[in-house]
Amino acid sequence: MRRFPMLSLLLVLLCGPAQAQTQAHAQGFNSEAGAIDVIEIAHGLEHPWSLAFLPDGRMLVTERPGRLRIVTQAGAVSAPLSGVPTVYARGQGGLLDVVLAPDFAQSRRIYFCYGEPRGDTNGTTIAHARLGDSGISDVTAIFRQQPGMDSRHHFGCRLVFANDGTLYATLGERNKGRAQAQTLDNDLGKVIRIRADGTIPDDNPFVGRKGARPEIWSYGHRNAQGAVLHPVSGELWMHEHGPKGGDEINIARAGRNYGWPVITYGREYSGLAVGDGRSAAEGMEQPLHYWVPSIAPSGMAFYTGERFKAWRGNLFVGSLKFGQLARLELDGDTVVHDERLLDGIKRRIRDVRMGPDGYLYLLTDEADGRILRVGLAQGS
Numbered sequence: 204m205r206r207f208p209m210l211s212l213l214l215v216l217l218c219g220p221a222q223a224q225t226q227a228h229a230q231g232f233n234s235e236a237g238a239i240d241v242i243e244i245a246h247g248l249e250h251p252w253s254l255a256f257l258p259d260g261r262m263l264v265t266e267r268p269g270r271l272r273i274v275t276q277a278g279a280v281s282a283p284l285s286g287v288p289t290v291y292a293r294g295q296g297g298l299l300d301v302v303l304a305p306d307f308a309q310s311r312r313i314y315f316c317y318g319e320p321r322g323d324t325n326g327t328t329i330a331h332a333r334l335g336d337s338g339i340s341d342v343t344a345i346f347r348q349q350p351g352m353d354s355r356h357h358f359g360c361r362l363v364f365a366n367d368g369t370l371y372a373t374l375g376e377r378n379k380g381r382a383q384a385q386t387l388d389n390d391l392g393k394v395i396r397i398r399a400d401g402t403i404p405d406d407n408p409f410v411g412r413k414g415a416r417p418e419i420w421s422y423g424h425r426n427a428q429g430a431v432l433h434p435v436s437g438e439l440w441m442h443e444h445g446p447k448g449g450d451e452i453n454i455a456r457a458g459r460n461y462g463w464p465v466i467t468y469g470r471e472y473s474g475l476a477v478g479d480g481r482s483a484a485e486g487m488e489q490p491l492h493y494w495v496p497s498i499a500p501s502g503m504a505f506y507t508g509e510r511f512k513a514w515r516g517n518l519f520v521g522s523l524k525f526g527q528l529a530r531l532e533l534d535g536d537t538v539v540h541d542e543r544l545l546d547g548i549k550r551r552i553r554d555v556r557m558g559p560d561g562y563l564y565l566l567t568d569e570a571d572g573r574i575l576r577v578g579l580a581q582g583s
């Protein structure tokens with residue numbers, strides 16, 4: 204779909220000297236809905252992983268090596284905030300997702316997840332803290348994925364507050380724990396649902412079942428690095444990395460089994476079949492959508508803004524592998540169209556968020572990672 208890999212470098216001098224330092228590049232791409240402009244808002248972020256908008260429009264950004272920074276719309280990147288716990292920053296581990304508490308305006312509370320060093324093992328941990336001007340305080344771990352593993356892989360993790368105030372988290376199977384994604388006595392390859400204080404809601408699907416961990420919401424997942432609430436249904440839409448092929452989009456529903464590693468549309472990296480090579484089985488959910496070959500999906504967002512009417516209701520999914528942004532059109536729960544945007548940008552897209560201004564904001568997962576603002580050139 205790359206009709207014109209037009210790369211136009213132009214200085215954006217409209218916004219005053221502070222902006223001019225950083226908002227230096229505009230890049231143009233084509234799309235079915237017309238020309239797309241990509242503006243670089245900031246750079247100099249080391250492997251940024253997650254972006255959360257603060258009420259004043261500034262952005263809270265995690266860097267996977269274990270730093271949290273605030274970035275202004277003008278592109279000024281703060282010093283690292285103090286108080287971030289030590290993270291296991293190897294392989295895919297590190298400081299991962301960050302979200303604001305639903306009552307952030309009053310509480311100043313943020314939630315984040317990270318690979319936590321645990322002696323000979325490590326694991327995904329969820330904590331909350333209070334955000335101050337130059338640091339975070341009152342850091343409290345409210346959930347620790349069990350068991351810890353000696354692994355650099357498949358930490359997940361996305362955090363999503365449901366409309367009822369409970370918190371979903373996607374937890375990877377750590378690669379070594381793939382078989383355990385099918386059993387309920389552990390948190391490997393699971394979506395969990397906890398209350399904001401870390402306690403377990405009484406109406407979780409496995410509460411009271413012998414041998415099952417009560418925080419589990421759904422199971423049979425591989426490694427989910429994208430999750431978001433559907434803007435109308437309030438259900439948790441998520442995607443997960445397949446092995447070689449077979450990345451999936453699912454709606455995580457209470458108590459359901461999403462099949463990994465028993466069923467998959469992917470293969471081992473060696474090319475061999477996974478298990479028996481099945482892609483369907485009784486009692487296991489089929490994905491809404493899957494990608495072969497894998498796109499290596501990262502953040503995702505529903506477009507609910509007013510600014511670009513052509514995008515309303517679309518689901519945007521970043522691709523680490525191809526440096527693309529997938530724009531999915533939906534008919535109910537069915538993906539009816541998959542357009543690839545930003546082809547040729549050659550940057551790993553790590554996070555996708557809709558800003559309060561109705562633009563899409565991307566993080567690029569690079570040593571010199573960026574915040575990019577994406578919009579249609581002609582508005583709606």
Ligand SMILES: [Ca+2]
Binds near residue numbers: 423451462463466
């Ligand atoms: Ca599956």
